[in-house]
Amino acid sequence: MSDAMEFAPRSFTEAETPMVELKGVSRRFSKKLDIAAKLARRLGVDVKEEIVHAVDKVDLRVRKGEVVGLVGESGCGKSTLGRIVAGILPQSDGHVFWNGQDVESLPGEAARNAKLKRQMIFQDPYASLNPRMRVADIVGEAPLVHGLVRRGDFDDYVDEQMRRAGLDPNFKRRYPHQFSGGQRQRIGIARALAVQPEFIVCDEAVAALDVSIQAQILNLFMRLRRELDLTYLFISHDLGVVEHLSDRVVIMYLGRVVEEAPTETIFRRANHPYTRSLLDSVPRIENRKRAFAVVKGEIPSPLNPPSGCHFHPRCPLAFDRCRVEVPKLKDVSAGHRSACHLNDAA
Amino acid sequence: MADAPTPAAPQGAPTLEVRNLRTHFFTRAGVVKAVDDVSFTVGRGKVLGLVGESGSGKSVTGFSVMGLVDPPGRVVSGQILFKGQDLAKLSDEEMRKLRGNRIAMIFQDPMMTLNPVLRVDTQMIETVLAHEKVPEEEARRRARDALGMVGIPSPEERLKSYPHQFSGGMRQRVAIAIALLHRPDLIVADEPTTALDVTIQGQILAEVQKLAATTGTSLIWITHDLSVVAGLADDIAVMYAGKIVEHGDVGEVLDKPLHPYTHGLIGSVPSRNRRGEPLRQIPGMTPSLLSLAPGCAFRARCPRAAADCVEMPELHPWRPDRLARCHHPHLENVEQVA
């Protein structure tokens, strides 16, 4: 199998200019009022639109060539953050930098280029592929529109993209429904790579696949990373997958980053109580007939998050300050940041 | 919780014994042999993990045991012995009486069990009264106890809620509580935690583990997640293309798989690989059940395939309690090292 080639975990220095950087990025969504609520408001009743802070003042840096894993439970804002990073969703506040430049300040051509260089691959390849388009057009349309390939070279170009993603070019006249789940994910990958990006956001890109197919796709991602010098933001709720392929891991809880560190550090010496609870909850194939660890309580609604540290109602170590003050993300060692008040007490 | 009357099982009979079960779907495109000659046993208080990839026949096996296979599907042959009694021979009416009482099912989507327009107490009390004549107060008490058992805080209050007022994880707990109302002898759980977050999954698995240990309820836990089975199950059965290809003690099978498919499956789990190195992968894809070539269904993907694999192998006991359906199993995994 050509996908099975070695790649080594990498480490990065803090000094490099990140390829992508977010500073103080927030994204709010308003839950629209229904007609009854609108009427009531017009009659003078105090009804407010509910605001979801999907992403709340997030700082994030991804360096060239790095694979950053983004982990967190459902609704914590991973996809929202991924879309902002990929440039397909505007932030409400804060700034997004591409190779050190604020993307909002880039002139037309450079802005378009910065956008093309960032591509996204989604969980459900079926929903993200137009069912009425043939694979050749799904893969080749954007490069044609953006002038990356001339019409005369179109067929060869599409063949090459398909082959690289492990698809047989003989099937390029087929439609998405004529492929299996794993093959559809390969079409999504071929499409994203066809515009020659440098940075890929993978949003739960293997979550819907069987383990044996998942391994094929993960190996493909890692081979492509090496061959094309790609940088990844890899969003997943599967800690095993993230541990396997990330250089660095970022943990989110209810819209905020609570911890980030090199992968080994997260899995060996996690600092944040939430990260530790999360790691304890993950079933592992090595653990036989063991008592499952339990984090108490439910994930709170993002519409009405707890005060102070969002994790305090579930945290076994919470104390008074946690209920009133938001902990800041601070260095606990080189390249390791955590947002927990306990780090001040020490 | 008062025990419901339990028919006396023949001496030593396991809770469930499935023998040579075949469930086929008669579709326009052809006959889909979704379950094809499946046999397994679940002892009292034991958990059987049923794993395999998408379309391998896990759910249809579960539905067959529950008597819930709808046309164009049909159990075409085999025995489903529940405490010695063959469920495949029961009338729909007899089966309905058993279902939700002595045997219960939990689905991936809890709304398959819950009625969205009824309050939780109404549904639970109705469920109790459907199978037993007890005063309503007694039924309510049982509902409250069952909610407590699955770790729902302030169950008295929660009983007055509608399903939509619960989170996904809480809804699944309510569905499990309903399955527990009659302290069934057997629960078939079909991917019940797959859609849940890991911290919530951990809570539910912990409760389920406690239940199996304390109430003697037997469980068939269907999942594609080997890690969940590793922590929860006593035995594991691995399905591929409608057949069980390997069966045995969970630790034995996961540490020393005999069948090349099991071997490949375990090998492709990320934590079983060195970080940064390519994952071991099984080449190719799952075959279509409509166009299965004769012989071993794993043949096209199998690194050990040989000429004799065009003959379908039997599920053979290569070692005591170690079954594998393969002509060339990984016996080196189970050789005694002196």
Ligand SMILES: Nc1ncnc2c1ncn2[C@@H]1O[C@H](COP(=O)(O)OP(=O)(O)OP(=O)(O)O)[C@@H](O)[C@H]1O
């Ligand atoms: N377009 C939208 N309109 C309103 N609310 C939204 C929108 N998109 C996301 N949200 C809300 O923002 C929060 C974060 O959602 P997001 O999809 O980013 O989470 P996630 O971490 O990707 O979750 P999952 O693991 O379930 O994919 C959620 O509460 C979600 O309901």
Ligand SMILES: Nc1ncnc2c1ncn2[C@@H]1O[C@H](COP(=O)(O)OP(=O)(O)OP(=O)(O)O)[C@@H](O)[C@H]1O
């Ligand atoms: N109503 C039906 N009509 C025709 N074929 C069916 C029907 N229900 C199931 N099948 C087929 O039976 C086979 C087994 O399906 P089953 O749902 O048991 O798989 P599974 O192992 O539970 O997969 P998954 O992990 O995706 O849930 C599949 O090939 C499926 O297409």
Ligand code: SF4
């Ligand atoms: S700040 Fe307080 S509540 Fe939050 S994680 Fe730290 S100890 Fe727990």
Ligand code: SF4
């Ligand atoms: S019977 Fe042959 S093809 Fe099938 S799993 Fe065994 S060695 Fe492989």
Ligand SMILES: [Mg+2]
């Ligand atoms: Mg998401």
Ligand SMILES: [Mg+2]
């Ligand atoms: Mg199923």
